[in-house]
Amino acid sequence: MTTLQHVLDNWVFKACDGEKWFPATVPGCVHTDLLKNGQIDDPFYGTNEHELQWIDKKDWEYRTSIELPEGWSDLSRIDIVFDGLDTYADVIVNGQLALTADNMFHSWSADIKSLLTEGTNTITVKFRSPISEDMPKLESLGYQLPAPNDQSELGGTDDRKISVFARKAPYHYGWDWGPRFVTSGIWREVRLEGWSEPVIRDLFIRQDQVNAEMAQLTAIVEVDSIDAWEGRLQIASDCGQLWSEEIALESGKQSITLKMQIADPKLWWCRGLGEPTMYSFNAELLQGEHRVADYAVKTGLRQIRLVREPDEAGASFYFELNGVPVFVRGSNHIPNDSFAAEVTYERYRHEIASAAESNMNMLRVWGGGIYEEDIFYELCDEYGLLVWQDFMFACSMYPGDEAFLNSVAKEAEYNIRRLRNHPCIALWCGNNEIDSAWSQYLENAGWGWKEKGPYTSEIRDRIWHDYQAVFHNILPKAVADGANGVAYWPSSPLRDLTGDEKQHAYKIFGEGDVHYWGVWHASEPFNNYNTQIGRFMSEYGFQSFPELDSVLRYAPESELALESEVMLAHQKNGRGNQLIKQYMDMYLPEPKDFKSFLYMSQILQAEAIKTAIEAHRRNKPYCMGTLYWQMNDCWPVASWAGIDYYGRWKALQYIVRRSFKDVMLSIDDSDKAGEIAVHIVSDRPTGDIEAELILALYDFKGTLLQEHSYQTLVAANSSSRVFMAQTKELLGDQDPRNVVMRLVLKCHDEVLDSKEHYFTSFKDMKLTHAQVSVEEVAGSAGTVLILESNELARQVWLSSEEEGIFSDNFFDLIPGIPVTVDFRLRSHGEEAFVPGSPGKITVRSMVDFVKSEE
Known part of the structure; x- marks a missing residue:
């Protein structure tokens, strides 16, 4: 060559x-x-x-x-x-x-x-x-x-x-x-880049029709040739097949198509539905035995569809992968750094592996950042994470002059071409929140942009015309022309392109996707997560601070105060610190100092998002997706992230991991009539499960007050209520401030899920200082630990000397019920997390951070 x-x-x-x-x-x-x-x-x-x-x-x-x-x-x-x-x-x-x-x-x-x-x-x-x-x-x-x-x-x-x-x-x-x-x-x-003979610029494996029996493919090979050239195009796959044909090139850039078939293909599946199998394809230009040029790509064979079909509630909004409906569990991704080139392969892998470890199957690449590096999508392919991909437009109106529109068209074409072989790409979305913020068809709705201009009617018409040029013309055409059959969605959130007031997504409607920010921005109670549910929840969130070790990397001890200059500089959401405190006053006991406030803010955040996720999952198939805001941070800051800038998992990430399990128990006590309902949600695509549900009540010293066992059938891909009772009947004459209900769902000897439920708020519980013992499992070199407590210990936080993750954290310990956890180091080798010693372990629970009443 x-x-x-x-x-x-x-x-x-x-x-x-x-x-x-x-x-x-x-x-x-x-x-x-x-x-x-x-x-x-x-x-x-x-x-x-x-x-x-x-x-x-x-x-x-x-x-x-x-x-x-x-x-x-x-x-x-x-x-x-x-x-x-x-x-x-x-x-x-x-x-x-x-x-x-x-x-x-x-x-x-x-x-x-x-x-x-x-x-x-x-x-x-x-x-x-x-x-x-x-x-x-x-x-x-x-x-x-x-x-x-x-x-x-x-x-x-x-x-x-x-x-x-x-x-x-x-x-x-x-x-x-x-x-x-x-x-x-x-x-x-x-x-x-220098050349004399023809070069291959791009290899696109277009997936015309893919199912378990046959993959009908078209290879589109883009070639640049200095002169006219004759030879052979050959494409080889790692499945052992070879396709070739004789070709004649003209001078300049041109495309060559080659039809291909793969019988009984191994399909690419997202996490939880199967293996994310990838195929390699290598294209070569040959003259006799002389190889003139080559180009290799990887792709996964799959069919992805956004299903929006009318139903009695409005219209569905869900993804179907290889004919299987997918309940989406995931988060919104922002750039990992304010300075994008600083993000190493290891940092990308840490985020994607953390998403997979957290039982996610999708990340949304949000439209105010960047079209991510190739390695981001390669890792999503590898780990089986779908990607909702925004174009890079967010929360603003944009100009519509010819130069700007031409630049946008070139940008869209380039990035679609760059990413179209990645099976993880599930959707191209035009922008973040612009349609609902401007609210063209509702005069007094949106974010007040039309009124605050102030704009004449002529200018308003021009602004909307420029918006439509980008998001209703240029971008959908680019997706239709080059995105391998992936759907386009103009704006998130959106109901539909109706051209009237029904277009915008302000309230919870029966169609489209929803950003629900009543909790947080509007100071609404957590319980509203149980009622404000749409067909696909693409944004919602709650803030917390990073842990103390992370905070001390951007602030000296002297600035550890809620309203200090540095804390306010690292809180970009207006009155965000005060909102955290406002909600903490509603739901949690008072922390004893600012360092305790950091921990309590994470417990608060986790409780909020847990409430939302479980409500969304209980309401499947009406709701078929939940993407909380947000996965990560671009600098060290108080934010909505579940993983801080340094890659440390907050309490939220551990709660998400539990709430996103394939089979989940959920306890709903939001009914004002004093009822408690137990739901079982299964996202497993096939296979009903004959299970045992064990309900037990304990006091905070571990005394078993009552226990019941129920046989239940957990249907595949379902959500069902399996138990309901009046709170008063369950408690009898027990003090609700001193009782915990524990539910365990078992299939034979396998625990599918377990949950604790309390009959009063964090604020009103009678917590006492617990003695938590930690015992290393023999032969584990300190990587496996057994924890027990003599009193109820809430939100037990294990922190390690070494960077890594525990199999569980921020959990409750009921006396007499040990919890076993293992630790894995954050690795800079081939794997993201590997067994290793955590070093010194520090164990604390909520009572250690609460202000004494004395």
């Missing part, structure tokens, strides 16, 4: 108005390069974010030099290829302009052979300030487009919100969980 690649490295950078050059890391950005060279303090520490807003007002310059490797000068063509430029950049080769970039979300390339010389070649990338570049666009437009998450005042632009003009990660301008760092830099790989 005469195709060569050379990754460009040895970069330096400086401010365009500066003199001194510093070493640069590519991929990277100017903020991290400044930090690594000691020019700024840690952006995430204290209030340093506020002091670094000058960076985005400057122009920056990156430079490297290269001597062409031997043999390159003989090649017919040499391209420079940038997989990602952030964002406004001029690429100059030996003093001559090679290309100009203005979109962070797709690659950029140019033929530079004529610009290269013998000896040393200098390549310069000059980044123009996004602020300076986009401010004139706002002035030219003449009116402000809504962009409430743009932290313009922090950024020094007052009320001039310009984030909407840049095709750049929206969260860079701030969000209600993230800082404002408007970056510039070469954020993905840059290389030279």
